Amino acid sequence: MTATTPTELHTLSNAHLDALEEETIFILREVAAAFERPTLLFSGGKDSLVMLKCAEKAFGAGRIPYPLLMIDTGHNFKEVTDFRDSRAEELGAELIVRSVEDSMKRGTVRLAHPGESRNVHQSVTLLEAIEEFRFDALIGGARRDEEKARAKERIFSHRDSFGQWQPKAQRPELWTLFNHKLQPGEHFRVFPISNWTELDVWQYIAREKIALPSIYYTHKREVVDRRGLLVPVTVLTPPKDGETVVVRNVRFRTVGDITCTCPVESTAATPEQIVIETLATDVSERGATRMDDKTSEASMEKRKKDGYF
Numbered sequence: 001m002t003a004t005t006p007t008e009l010h011t012l013s014n015a016h017l018d019a020l021e022e023e024t025i026f027i028l029r030e031v032a033a034a035f036e037r038p039t040l041l042f043s044g045g046k047d048s049l050v051m052l053k054c055a056e057k058a059f060g061a062g063r064i065p066y067p068l069l070m071i072d073t074g075h076n077f078k079e080v081t082d083f084r085d086s087r088a089e090e091l092g093a094e095l096i097v098r099s100v101e102d103s104m105k106r107g108t109v110r111l112a113h114p115g116e117s118r119n120v121h122q123s124v125t126l127l128e129a130i131e132e133f134r135f136d137a138l139i140g141g142a143r144r145d146e147e148k149a150r151a152k153e154r155i156f157s158h159r160d161s162f163g164q165w166q167p168k169a170q171r172p173e174l175w176t177l178f179n180h181k182l183q184p185g186e187h188f189r190v191f192p193i194s195n196w197t198e199l200d201v202w203q204y205i206a207r208e209k210i211a212l213p214s215i216y217y218t219h220k221r222e223v224v225d226r227r228g229l230l231v232p233v234t235v236l237t238p239p240k241d242g243e244t245v246v247v248r249n250v251r252f253r254t255v256g257d258i259t260c261t262c263p264v265e266s267t268a269a270t271p272e273q274i275v276i277e278t279l280a281t282d283v284s285e286r287g288a289t290r291m292d293d294k295t296s297e298a299s300m301e302k303r304k305k306d307g308y309f
Contacts, residue, residue: 017204020200024051027190028055035137036136038066038139040052040069040138041068041071041141044083044084046201069129070096073122077215082213100125103124103125130187138188138190139191141193144195152167154170161183216251216255218266218267222246223245224243230263234258249265251266251268
């Protein structure tokens with residue numbers, strides 16, 4: 001990634017972060033007031049940690065009025081899941097973890113082959129968790145700048161009784177007036193940081209001194225170059241015949257299932273340095289790091305219609 005000069009960081013205003021934070025806190029409180037059984041989706045990633053920081057400001061440590069929910073594929077980065085657990089304990093928040101592996105044992109998830117990524121199958125486990133706990137609102141950390149299917153979505157995104165998102169049935173949102181009406185079995189996905197960008201997130205992390213899992217910052221890692229992505233070499237993602245393993249200084253712009261998440265080359269070791277890098281990049285974080293979004297132009301939209309986050 002191409003770096004800009006440190007002078008740009010010193011002159012970069014972050015005054016708009018107050019307005020974004022205020023909007024996010026308003027939405028988090030609106031969910032608490034409007035729904036009976038909401039939950040906050042919490043992976044331990046940077047976006048959910050920003051959202052959790054806003055929830056802490058909205059309600060206070062130990063007083064967040066809804067549980068945290070994590071859908072674990074069983075192939076998540078250990079640095080992230082360990083951080084997830086410690087942060088939830090630190091805040092005194094209830095953490096619910098449901099696993100794709102449990103869905104596989106029940107037979108509700110069946111892999112096409114043992115090496116298939118479990119990422120897409122999180123939808124099944126998520127819908128099972130919604131039924132188990134009768135959640136009527138799920139708060140997620142998706143942002144509109146991540147991917148064009150996400151850009152279509154409202155802040156309060158209605159899901160039908162099958163957990164499906166219908167892009168042609170979006171409800172209007174005027175003057176922060178949200179339609180909370182639900183029929184039996186339906187629920188909402190709510191995205192309080194929809195209007196944030198990746199740059200906003202990193203500026204906020206820097207301003208608020210939010211701790212993150214270590215893999216968000218530069219570290220040495222074995223990778224292979226595959227279809228323009230740096231694929232980490234792990235037991236789950238071994239090199240293919242003919243590929244050359246190299247050691248690079250990398251960091252993760254986004255974290256998810258190991259089988260579909262790639263790092264980018266970087267020497268950024270602090271939020272401030274990442275802000276400088278983000279100013280210079282012209283590829284979205286999902287476009288630069290997610291193998292599962294490379295399958296087709298409509299990959300994300302199809303998954304969302306099937307109940308994905």
